[in-house]
Structures are given as C-alpha cells and as structure tokens.
Amino acid sequence: MDFKRLGYFITISEHGSLSRAAEHLHIAQPSLSRQMRLLEEELGVVLFTRGRRGMQLTEAGETLRARITGPLRQVGHALNEVRALPSEPGGTVVFGMPPTTVYVLAGPLARRVASFAPNISLQIVDGSSGPLLDGLQRGKLDAAILYGPPTPVGVNAAKLLEDELMLVGPPDSPLRPDQPVDFARLAELPLVLPSHPHGLRMALDAAATKARCKLNVKIQADSSQLMKELVESGLGYTALPVSSFNREAVSGRLTWAPIVNPKVTRQLFLAMQSSAESPRAVLQVEEFVRQEVAALAADGRWPVARLFDIGDS
Known part of the structure; x- marks a missing residue:
C-alpha cells in the first residue's frame, strides 16, 4: 500500500474537490485523479462520488478515512522524528483547546x-x-486541554490547573470584583448557560445541588463568545473563568463578581494519546503549554485557583 496515495486520499476528502486538493498538494490534477483511481482499483471499492459539488466520500470512503487518519499521523510523526535526529523537533502538532482556553x-x-x-x-x-476527546481517541489530535476529570480509554491526562468560575453580568449590573455573591443568588437571576453535557453546565449544576437551589436558566448557548454577547446585550447573567472575559471586563463591556458558598471551580487536564510514545514535537508543545500557563498566571492574565506540577495527582 502506497502511504503517499493514502495521504492524497485524506487531502481530497478534507478539501472536497480534486482541483483544490491538487492546488494544495502542488501536483497536477490529472496525476492526482489517477492516484485515486489506482487506490480504488487496489481496494476494489469506490471511495468518492464525483459530481458538480466536487468529491463526496462514499460509505467505504468514510470508513477508510476514519480508520487511517490516526495511523497516518503516527507514521508522519515517526518520519519527522527520524529526519529531525539529532536536530530540533519538527513536524505538525495538532493541539485542541476549549474556546475559553x-x-x-x-x-x-x-x-x-x-x-x-x-x-x-x-x-x-x-x-x-x-x-476534543473524540479527536484524541481517533488520532486526529496529538494533544488537547480538556475539562475533567477525564477517564477515557486510550488517553493519558495530567492535571494542568484549576480555575474559578465568576458571575458575569451586563455593563450596567451592580456586580463588583470586591463584592462576592452567594451561589444561591444565581437562582434569582436569569442565566445564559451551556446545555448538557457541557462541562461548565455540569459544574454549575453540581454546585446548585450542593447549595440546594435550582438555577434559573433562560437561554442555553454552547458558545462562550455567544454567551458573552447575550449577557452584554442585557439578556441575563452567566458564569465563566476570568481568563475568558477579562478583555470585556477591562473595557467595561461586562461586569463580574466572585461566587462563594460554594465557590465553583473546574480542573483543566493536559491530555495526550496513550497508545504510543509521544513524538518529541508533541512533548515540546506540552512543555510550552505548561510554561505559558505559568507565565499567564504569574502576571495576572490568567487568574487561577491552583497550578499543578507534572507530578501532582
């Protein structure tokens, strides 16, 4: 099996067009079309339907893409490892993050x-x-930051930090950073929160159970950017870590206050695949993540409740 031909197949499936894939790969379109015909003949199946809308994967094509995406990334990393020795690590690292991060x-x-x-x-x-977790398990991502605690098969996850959720309101609200708000107060406010099973919603629901109150969720929005826009427009309040709304707070577009009794915190984990030894480039990016998080926390750009060392459990 020609690994380069499989790589061409992945590129065409991502672009949905033979011409765009050929342009991306810097090869002639007829040559690329021939490579796909050879691959289909070798496998004995049709991988694409060809029409005015471009190249659409068949069921066989979808199955092939799902099965080979991760292994091809591992092969690519291995080749980059060999080429890079003994020089600096190189290659492409695909890293996932939640929007708030x-x-x-x-x-x-x-x-x-x-x-x-x-x-x-x-x-x-x-x-x-x-x-993001699904991308890790399927091999589409090399590493990711996940809200946890994640305990999935095939993924190694180490604690990165714990951050605290704050009550966030519109610009004309009375919320102030030096005036904490009891969690029970959230039951009296119209809230803009994500739907289940979003990690932020789960953390707030758990705190509501602990405080013996019921959240007054008026609008559900799974995008943190949309949540902030809805709150800024006066449609309600939300809860987010300071890192995700600090710019809007500084500019006066949002107000906020700490939540107490109980405080609401979330742990972030740095996760990687556990099925194989991580390439040097991925390990280097992991180290950079820890260094940058520590720097952001130290200068106040990312207020955190706790930073974890690599050895912390």
Missing part, C-alpha cells in the same frame, strides 16, 4: 512555539471537551 492561551502559545521551536508547525483546534 483559546481566548487566553492560543496566541501566547503560538508565539512561544514560533520563537523557540520554529521547526514545529502548530495547528490549533477549538471545541468542547467531548469533540
């Missing part, structure tokens, strides 16, 4: 990688913990 970490991490590991190409994918 992307907001504060993505830019600084990308700059750190570019400055100190220029041979590494960093691809950042944002999404909720469920899709």
Whole structure:
C-alpha cells in the first residue's frame, strides 16, 4: 500500500474537490485523479462520488478515512522524528483547546512555539471537551486541554490547573470584583448557560445541588463568545473563568463578581494519546503549554485557583 496515495486520499476528502486538493498538494490534477483511481482499483471499492459539488466520500470512503487518519499521523510523526535526529523537533502538532482556553492561551502559545521551536508547525483546534476527546481517541489530535476529570480509554491526562468560575453580568449590573455573591443568588437571576453535557453546565449544576437551589436558566448557548454577547446585550447573567472575559471586563463591556458558598471551580487536564510514545514535537508543545500557563498566571492574565506540577495527582 502506497502511504503517499493514502495521504492524497485524506487531502481530497478534507478539501472536497480534486482541483483544490491538487492546488494544495502542488501536483497536477490529472496525476492526482489517477492516484485515486489506482487506490480504488487496489481496494476494489469506490471511495468518492464525483459530481458538480466536487468529491463526496462514499460509505467505504468514510470508513477508510476514519480508520487511517490516526495511523497516518503516527507514521508522519515517526518520519519527522527520524529526519529531525539529532536536530530540533519538527513536524505538525495538532493541539485542541476549549474556546475559553483559546481566548487566553492560543496566541501566547503560538508565539512561544514560533520563537523557540520554529521547526514545529502548530495547528490549533477549538471545541468542547467531548469533540476534543473524540479527536484524541481517533488520532486526529496529538494533544488537547480538556475539562475533567477525564477517564477515557486510550488517553493519558495530567492535571494542568484549576480555575474559578465568576458571575458575569451586563455593563450596567451592580456586580463588583470586591463584592462576592452567594451561589444561591444565581437562582434569582436569569442565566445564559451551556446545555448538557457541557462541562461548565455540569459544574454549575453540581454546585446548585450542593447549595440546594435550582438555577434559573433562560437561554442555553454552547458558545462562550455567544454567551458573552447575550449577557452584554442585557439578556441575563452567566458564569465563566476570568481568563475568558477579562478583555470585556477591562473595557467595561461586562461586569463580574466572585461566587462563594460554594465557590465553583473546574480542573483543566493536559491530555495526550496513550497508545504510543509521544513524538518529541508533541512533548515540546506540552512543555510550552505548561510554561505559558505559568507565565499567564504569574502576571495576572490568567487568574487561577491552583497550578499543578507534572507530578501532582
């Protein structure tokens, strides 16, 4: 089996067009079309339906893509490891983050990688913990930050930090950072929260059970950016870590106050695949994540309740 041909197959499936895939791969379109015909003949199945809308995967094509995406990434990492020895680690690292983490970490991490590991190409994918975990298990992601505690098969997860959720309100609300609000007060406010099973919602529901009250959820929105926009427009209140709304708070677009009795915290985990030894480039990015999180926490850009060392359980 020609691994390069399989790589061409993945690229076409991602672009949905033979011409766009050929342009991306810098090869002639007829040559790429021939490679796909050879692959289909070798497998004895049709992988694509070809029409005006481009190249659409058949059921056989979908199955092949699901089965080979992870292994092909592992092969690519192995080849990059061999080429890089004994030089600096290199290759593409696909790293997943929740949107609230992307907001504060993505830019600084990308700059750190570019400055100190220029041979590494960093691809950042944002999404909720469920899709990110699925991406890890399927081999589409090399590593990810997940809200936890995650205990899935095939993934190693180490504690990264614990952050605290704050009550966030519109610009004309009376919320103040130096005036904590009892959790029970949330039952009296119209709330804008994610739907189940979003990790933030689960943390708040658990706290509501502990406080023996029921949350007054008026609007459900799974996007943290949308939640902030709805709150800013005066449609309710929400709960988020300071790191995810600090810019809006500084500019006066949102107000906030700490939540107490009980405080609501979430743990973030740094997760990687456990099925194989992690490539040096992935381990380097993991170290950069820990360094950048520590720097952001130290200068106040990411207020955290606790930072965990690598050895903490």
